[in-house]
Amino acid sequence: xxxxxVIRSTFAARQFTDDPVPDDVLVRMLEHARFAPxxxxxxxxxxxxxxxxxxxxxxxxxxxxxxxxxxxxxxxGEGPWNAVYPSSVTDESAAHLPSPRRLMDPYLNAPVLLAxxxxxxxxxxxxxxxxxxxxxxxxxIYPFVWSLLLMAxxxxxxxxxxxxxxxxxxxxxxxxxxxxxxxxxxxxPIGKPVKQLTKLKRGPVDGFTTIDRLxxxxxxx
Ligand SMILES: Cc1cc2nc3c(=O)[nH]c(=O)nc-3n(C[C@H](O)[C@H](O)[C@H](O)COP(=O)(O)O)c2cc1C
Numbered sequence: 001x002x003x004x005x006v007i008r009s010t011f012a013a014r015q016f017t018d019d020p021v022p023d024d025v026l027v028r029m030l031e032h033a034r035f036a037p038x039x040x041x042x043x044x045x046x047x048x049x050x051x052x053x054x055x056x057x058x059x060x061x062x063x064x065x066x067x068x069x070x071x072x073x074x075x076x077g078e079g080p081w082n083a084v085y086p087s088s089v090t091d092e093s094a095a096h097l098p099s100p101r102r103l104m105d106p107y108l109n110a111p112v113l114l115a116x117x118x119x120x121x122x123x124x125x126x127x128x129x130x131x132x133x134x135x136x137x138x139x140x141i142y143p144f145v146w147s148l149l150l151m152a153x154x155x156x157x158x159x160x161x162x163x164x165x166x167x168x169x170x171x172x173x174x175x176x177x178x179x180x181x182x183x184x185x186x187x188x189p190i191g192k193p194v195k196q197l198t199k200l201k202r203g204p205v206d207g208f209t210t211i212d213r214l215x216x217x218x219x220x221x
Contacts, residue, residue, distance in 0.1 A: 006154050009198050013158030014106045016191030021112040021157055026190075029151040036144035039124030039136070045144050045185075048115040048176060053108075058175050059115075059165050059187060060107040066167035067103040068094040083133040103164055110159070110189030116145050121181050141185040152190050159190035 030047060038044060050056055072094035073080035078087055107113060118141045125137040145161055152159050165172060166184045178184070206221030 001154050006150050010150050010153040011197040011200055012160040013193035014160055015194040016110050019192040025155050029148050032151045033144050033147035036147045038140040042122040044119040044122030046117050050113040050115055056107050060104045062165035062168035062172050063104045066164045067100040068097045071100050106189035111191040114188040116186045117182050118185050145186045158193040159188045162187045
Protein backbone atom coordinates (compact mmCIF):
# COMPACT_ATOMS: atom_id res chain seq x y z
CA UNK A 1 0.00 0.00 0.00
CA UNK A 2 0.97 3.63 -0.48
CA UNK A 3 2.41 4.99 2.80
CA UNK A 4 -0.05 7.94 2.88
CA UNK A 5 -2.97 5.57 2.61
CA VAL A 6 -1.57 3.35 5.37
CA ILE A 7 -1.08 6.36 7.68
CA ARG A 8 -4.53 7.78 6.99
CA SER A 9 -6.46 4.55 7.38
CA THR A 10 -4.83 2.79 10.35
CA PHE A 11 -7.76 2.89 12.77
CA ALA A 12 -8.42 1.24 16.13
CA ALA A 13 -9.71 -2.22 15.17
CA ARG A 14 -11.29 -4.07 18.09
CA GLN A 15 -13.40 -6.70 16.33
CA PHE A 16 -11.79 -9.37 14.24
CA THR A 17 -12.74 -12.21 11.94
CA ASP A 18 -11.59 -15.74 12.81
CA ASP A 19 -8.82 -15.53 10.22
CA PRO A 20 -5.49 -16.33 11.86
CA VAL A 21 -2.53 -13.97 11.65
CA PRO A 22 0.22 -16.13 10.16
CA ASP A 23 3.61 -16.05 11.88
CA ASP A 24 5.29 -14.76 8.72
CA VAL A 25 3.01 -11.67 8.83
CA LEU A 26 3.97 -11.09 12.47
CA VAL A 27 7.63 -11.50 11.65
CA ARG A 28 7.37 -8.93 8.83
CA MET A 29 5.63 -6.49 11.17
CA LEU A 30 8.42 -6.91 13.74
CA GLU A 31 11.10 -6.86 11.08
CA HIS A 32 9.98 -3.43 9.84
CA ALA A 33 9.02 -1.95 13.22
CA ARG A 34 12.54 -2.51 14.57
CA PHE A 35 13.64 0.46 12.44
CA ALA A 36 11.67 2.83 14.70
CA PRO A 37 13.65 5.55 16.47
CA UNK A 38 14.42 5.56 20.19
CA UNK A 39 16.35 7.99 22.40
CA UNK A 40 20.07 7.36 21.84
CA UNK A 41 19.06 4.42 19.61
CA UNK A 42 18.86 2.27 22.75
CA UNK A 43 16.01 0.11 21.38
CA UNK A 44 14.69 -0.83 24.81
CA UNK A 45 11.65 -2.65 23.42
CA UNK A 46 10.69 -6.27 23.87
CA UNK A 47 7.62 -7.96 22.40
CA UNK A 48 5.75 -10.82 24.05
CA UNK A 49 3.42 -12.83 21.81
CA UNK A 50 0.76 -13.77 24.35
CA UNK A 51 -0.73 -17.16 23.47
CA UNK A 52 -1.60 -18.63 26.88
CA UNK A 53 -5.40 -18.26 27.38
CA UNK A 54 -4.92 -17.86 31.15
CA UNK A 55 -2.54 -14.94 30.66
CA UNK A 56 -4.94 -13.36 28.17
CA UNK A 57 -7.78 -13.76 30.68
CA UNK A 58 -5.63 -12.09 33.36
CA UNK A 59 -5.02 -9.15 31.01
CA UNK A 60 -8.74 -8.81 30.24
CA UNK A 61 -9.44 -9.01 33.97
CA UNK A 62 -6.83 -6.32 34.66
CA UNK A 63 -8.67 -4.08 32.18
CA UNK A 64 -12.06 -4.31 33.89
CA UNK A 65 -11.67 -1.91 36.82
CA UNK A 66 -9.78 0.84 34.93
CA UNK A 67 -12.14 0.44 31.96
CA UNK A 68 -15.12 1.10 34.24
CA UNK A 69 -13.36 4.18 35.54
CA UNK A 70 -12.64 5.29 31.99
CA UNK A 71 -16.33 5.05 31.09
CA UNK A 72 -17.35 6.85 34.31
CA UNK A 73 -14.87 9.66 33.61
CA UNK A 74 -16.29 10.04 30.11
CA UNK A 75 -19.82 10.12 31.53
CA UNK A 76 -18.72 12.81 34.00
CA GLY A 77 -17.47 14.91 31.08
CA GLU A 78 -13.83 14.54 32.10
CA GLY A 79 -10.83 13.85 29.89
CA PRO A 80 -10.22 10.31 31.17
CA TRP A 81 -6.91 10.03 33.05
CA ASN A 82 -5.79 13.46 31.96
CA ALA A 83 -2.54 14.41 33.65
CA VAL A 84 -3.64 17.81 35.01
CA TYR A 85 -7.17 18.00 36.40
CA PRO A 86 -8.28 15.85 39.33
CA SER A 87 -11.02 13.32 38.66
CA SER A 88 -14.32 13.04 40.50
CA VAL A 89 -14.38 9.29 39.74
CA THR A 90 -12.98 6.53 41.95
CA ASP A 91 -12.86 2.76 41.59
CA GLU A 92 -15.67 2.60 44.15
CA SER A 93 -17.94 5.11 42.39
CA ALA A 94 -17.46 3.32 39.04
CA ALA A 95 -17.85 -0.22 40.42
CA HIS A 96 -21.60 -0.43 39.70
CA LEU A 97 -21.11 0.05 35.93
CA PRO A 98 -21.47 -2.97 33.64
CA SER A 99 -18.17 -4.46 32.46
CA PRO A 100 -17.10 -2.51 29.35
CA ARG A 101 -16.70 -5.61 27.18
CA ARG A 102 -15.58 -3.55 24.16
CA LEU A 103 -12.47 -2.61 26.13
CA MET A 104 -11.89 -6.13 27.48
CA ASP A 105 -12.90 -8.67 24.84
CA PRO A 106 -10.11 -7.94 22.34
CA TYR A 107 -7.61 -9.43 24.82
CA LEU A 108 -9.59 -12.66 24.78
CA ASN A 109 -10.74 -12.83 21.17
CA ALA A 110 -8.09 -11.31 18.92
CA PRO A 111 -6.24 -13.91 16.85
CA VAL A 112 -2.96 -12.50 18.17
CA LEU A 113 -2.16 -10.47 21.27
CA LEU A 114 1.16 -8.67 21.52
CA ALA A 115 2.46 -7.12 24.73
CA UNK A 116 5.06 -4.45 24.07
CA UNK A 117 7.24 -3.88 27.10
CA UNK A 118 10.20 -1.57 27.60
CA UNK A 119 13.37 -1.71 29.65
CA UNK A 120 13.32 1.56 31.59
CA UNK A 121 17.06 1.27 32.04
CA UNK A 122 17.35 1.85 28.29
CA UNK A 123 15.00 4.84 28.03
CA UNK A 124 16.13 8.47 27.87
CA UNK A 125 13.66 10.35 30.11
CA UNK A 126 15.02 13.88 29.81
CA UNK A 127 11.92 15.34 31.47
CA UNK A 128 12.09 13.09 34.53
CA UNK A 129 13.15 15.91 36.85
CA UNK A 130 10.40 18.31 35.77
CA UNK A 131 7.36 18.93 37.93
CA UNK A 132 4.88 17.29 35.58
CA UNK A 133 4.00 13.86 34.28
CA UNK A 134 6.73 12.36 32.07
CA UNK A 135 6.05 12.31 28.32
CA UNK A 136 9.50 11.91 26.78
CA UNK A 137 9.97 8.28 27.91
CA UNK A 138 7.07 7.20 25.72
CA UNK A 139 8.91 8.63 22.72
CA UNK A 140 11.36 5.74 22.91
CA ILE A 141 8.67 3.07 22.62
CA TYR A 142 5.51 4.36 20.90
CA PRO A 143 7.06 4.98 17.48
CA PHE A 144 7.91 1.25 17.55
CA VAL A 145 4.38 0.36 18.70
CA TRP A 146 2.78 2.51 16.03
CA SER A 147 5.04 1.04 13.34
CA LEU A 148 3.74 -2.41 14.28
CA LEU A 149 0.18 -1.21 13.71
CA LEU A 150 1.03 0.55 10.45
CA MET A 151 2.66 -2.64 9.24
CA ALA A 152 -0.36 -4.69 10.31
CA UNK A 153 -2.53 -2.39 8.19
CA UNK A 154 -0.11 -2.68 5.28
CA UNK A 155 -0.43 -6.47 5.47
CA UNK A 156 -4.26 -6.31 5.44
CA UNK A 157 -4.65 -6.72 9.20
CA UNK A 158 -5.47 -4.29 12.01
CA UNK A 159 -5.34 -3.78 15.74
CA UNK A 160 -5.49 -1.24 18.52
CA UNK A 161 -2.91 0.43 20.69
CA UNK A 162 -4.36 -0.30 24.13
CA UNK A 163 -3.14 0.68 27.58
CA UNK A 164 -6.05 0.33 30.00
CA UNK A 165 -4.82 -2.90 31.68
CA UNK A 166 -1.55 -1.10 32.49
CA UNK A 167 -3.39 0.71 35.29
CA UNK A 168 -3.00 -2.66 37.04
CA UNK A 169 0.60 -3.19 35.96
CA UNK A 170 1.74 -4.51 39.36
CA UNK A 171 -0.66 -7.47 38.98
CA UNK A 172 0.48 -8.17 35.41
CA UNK A 173 4.26 -7.92 35.82
CA UNK A 174 4.76 -11.27 37.58
CA UNK A 175 2.38 -12.96 35.12
CA UNK A 176 4.44 -11.69 32.17
CA UNK A 177 7.73 -12.34 33.97
CA UNK A 178 8.75 -8.68 34.05
CA UNK A 179 11.39 -7.45 36.49
CA UNK A 180 10.99 -4.10 38.29
CA UNK A 181 12.84 -2.05 35.68
CA UNK A 182 10.45 -3.04 32.87
CA UNK A 183 7.19 -1.22 32.06
CA UNK A 184 4.28 -2.35 29.93
CA UNK A 185 3.85 0.16 27.07
CA UNK A 186 0.92 -1.39 25.21
CA UNK A 187 -1.15 -4.44 24.48
CA UNK A 188 -1.93 -4.87 20.79
CA PRO A 189 -4.79 -7.16 19.80
CA ILE A 190 -4.20 -7.95 16.12
CA GLY A 191 -6.32 -9.66 13.49
CA LYS A 192 -8.34 -9.14 10.36
CA PRO A 193 -10.83 -6.33 11.14
CA VAL A 194 -14.51 -7.17 10.66
CA LYS A 195 -14.89 -3.73 9.05
CA GLN A 196 -12.22 -1.48 7.55
CA LEU A 197 -12.72 2.19 8.36
CA THR A 198 -11.34 4.54 5.74
CA LYS A 199 -12.35 8.00 7.00
CA LEU A 200 -10.93 8.64 10.46
CA LYS A 201 -12.25 11.54 12.58
CA ARG A 202 -9.35 13.92 13.13
CA GLY A 203 -9.10 17.71 13.49
CA PRO A 204 -7.72 19.84 10.66
CA VAL A 205 -4.07 20.96 10.46
CA ASP A 206 -4.86 24.63 11.15
CA GLY A 207 -6.63 23.58 14.33
CA PHE A 208 -3.39 22.38 15.93
CA THR A 209 -0.57 24.24 14.14
CA THR A 210 0.52 27.82 14.79
CA ILE A 211 3.46 30.07 13.98
CA ASP A 212 6.10 30.95 16.60
CA ARG A 213 3.92 30.44 19.70
CA LEU A 214 1.03 28.34 20.96
CA UNK A 215 -1.17 31.42 20.59
CA UNK A 216 0.40 32.44 17.26
CA UNK A 217 -1.28 32.78 13.89
CA UNK A 218 -2.68 29.47 12.72
CA UNK A 219 -0.74 27.63 10.02
CA UNK A 220 -1.82 25.30 7.25
CA UNK A 221 -5.40 26.42 6.64
C1 LIG B 1 -1.95 5.97 24.28
C2 LIG B 1 -3.20 5.30 23.78
C3 LIG B 1 -3.89 4.46 24.62
C4 LIG B 1 -5.05 3.81 24.18
N1 LIG B 1 -5.64 2.90 25.00
C5 LIG B 1 -6.70 2.21 24.55
C6 LIG B 1 -7.28 1.16 25.34
O1 LIG B 1 -6.81 0.86 26.43
N2 LIG B 1 -8.33 0.48 24.83
C7 LIG B 1 -8.84 0.75 23.59
O2 LIG B 1 -9.78 0.08 23.18
N3 LIG B 1 -8.32 1.73 22.82
C8 LIG B 1 -7.26 2.44 23.27
N4 LIG B 1 -6.68 3.39 22.47
C9 LIG B 1 -7.20 3.60 21.11
C10 LIG B 1 -7.88 4.95 20.93
O3 LIG B 1 -9.14 4.91 21.55
C11 LIG B 1 -7.99 5.22 19.42
O4 LIG B 1 -6.69 5.31 18.90
C12 LIG B 1 -8.74 6.50 19.11
O5 LIG B 1 -10.03 6.49 19.66
C13 LIG B 1 -8.84 6.73 17.61
O6 LIG B 1 -9.55 5.67 17.03
P1 LIG B 1 -9.72 5.55 15.43
O7 LIG B 1 -8.31 5.49 14.87
O8 LIG B 1 -10.47 4.28 15.17
O9 LIG B 1 -10.42 6.77 14.95
C14 LIG B 1 -5.53 4.05 22.88
C15 LIG B 1 -4.82 4.89 22.02
C16 LIG B 1 -3.66 5.48 22.46
C17 LIG B 1 -2.87 6.35 21.49
